[in-house]
Amino acid sequence: QVQLVESGGGVVQPGRSLRLSCAASGFTFRSAAMHWVRQAPGRGLEWVAVISYDGDNSYYADSVKGRFTISRDNSKKTLYLQMNNLRVEDTAVYFCASGWFGELRLDYWGQGTLVSVSS
Amino acid sequence: QSVLTQPPSVSGTPGQTVTISCSGSSSNIGSNTINWYQHLPGTAPKLLIYVNDKRPSGVPDRFSGSKSGTSGSLTISGLQSEDEGDYYCATWDASQRGVFGGGTKLTVL
Numbered sequence: 001q002v003q004l005v006e007s008g009g010g011v012v013q014p015g016r017s018l019r020l021s022c023a024a025s026g027f028t029f030r031s032a033a034m035h036w037v038r039q040a041p042g043r044g045l046e047w048v049a050v051i052s053y054d055g056d057n058s059y060y061a062d063s064v065k066g067r068f069t070i071s072r073d074n075s076k077k078t079l080y081l082q083m084n085n086l087r088v089e090d091t092a093v094y095f096c097a098s099g100w101f102g103e104l105r106l107d108y109w110g111q112g113t114l115v116s117v118s119s
Numbered sequence: 120q121s122v123l124t125q126p127p128s129v130s131g132t133p134g135q136t137v138t139i140s141c142s143g144s145s146s147n148i149g150s151n152t153i154n155w156y157q158h159l160p161g162t163a164p165k166l167l168i169y170v171n172d173k174r175p176s177g178v179p180d181r182f183s184g185s186k187s188g189t190s191g192s193l194t195i196s197g198l199q200s201e202d203e204g205d206y207y208c209a210t211w212d213a214s215q216r217g218v219f220g221g222g223t224k225l226t227v228l
Contacts, residue, residue, distance in 0.1 A: 035217065037164075044121065045156070045164065045207050047217030059215045095163065104209040104217040105154045105170070109163040 002026040002108045004096050009113030012086055022079040022096030022110055030054075030074040033101035036081050038092035039112075048094070049081065052101045064090075086117045122147060123208050123220035130226040136196040139223045141208030143189050147218055151211045153191040155184055158222075159204035167206070168193060195225070203227045 008020040022034070036048040049070040051058045058070050069082040079096050093114050097106035124142040131137040141153060155168040166175050168184035171191065181197045195202055208220040 037217075037219075044205075044222035045158070045209075045219045047209075047219060050217065061216055097164075102211055102215075103152070103154075104211050104219075105152075105166070106156070106164075106209075107166055107169075107175070109165070111163050 002098070004098065004108055004110035006094060006096050006110045006113035009094065009115045011116045011118060013119055014086060014088055014117055016086055017082070017084045018086060018115060020081040020083065020094055020096075020113060020115070022081075024077045024079065024098065027098065027108070029077040029098075032098040032107075034070075034072060034079045035097045035099055035104075035106055036070060036079075037095045037097055037106070037109075038090075038115075039095070040089070040092040043092075046092070047104065050099075050101060051079070057101065083115070086115075088117050091115060091117045121221035122212065122218040123210065125206075125208060125220035125223045127221070128224045128226065130228055131198045132228045133198055133200060135198045136194060137198060137225065138195075139193045139206055139208075139225070141191045141193070141220050143191075143210065143218075145189055146213040147189075147210050148186065148191060149189040150213060153184065153186050154209045155182075155193045156207045156209060157202075157204060158207065159201075164207070198227055200227045 051070045093112040095112045097109045099106040152170045156164045158164040171186040
């Protein structure tokens with residue numbers, strides 16, 4: 001069955017960096033676009049970024065553009081989110097999801113990993 | 120302030136039918152398909168409806184979706200207690216970004 005398992009979350013001070021990982025199994029990872037979506041405490045879902053199946057193309061939400069970088073390693077079936085210059089408002093549960101490029105159809109989701117930015 | 124507008128909450132009794140609306144603009148819903156997600160407490164979000172009105176395998180036919188112009192809706196018939204949770208519409212925007220609605224909390228009375 002499809003599994004997406006996020007890791008790398010934790011508590012970090014403002015201005016610091018963190019890298020999230022998402023290990024995929026149970027589907028053809030190299031053929032799927034991959035997304036990151038986050039949910040701040042008490043808030044709704046917010047789309048963060050997408051990367052194409054081959055890693056050649058990506059898009060970002062305005063709120064993270066220039067600070068976050070999405071990448072993937074198809075040989076390891078792993079998605080990444082490098083988060084630099086973190087802000088308090090980046091505090092959220094971060095979900096990875098498999099889906100489509102240029103669409104917000106997200107077929108499968110992970111359980112999420114919590115990132116808390118606090119001084 | 121979400122790009123897509125949903126009612127903050129809806130409610131119904133078991134067996135009833137409820138509808139959740141989602142309003143956008145020509146740059147998002149007006150030019151792309153709508154997807155709906157169910158987010159139950161303590162679980163990962165789940166794709167409920169894709170491409171406006173299609174159900175993934177395993178989703179009961181009590182759930183249906185539609186789209187007209189720059190708006191869409193999710194209808195849940197035969198409401199059950201296990202349907203209680205948050206529901207989100209989502210689509211792609213012409214500015215090359217994903218957009219979600221603010222979410223609707225469904226309460227089964």
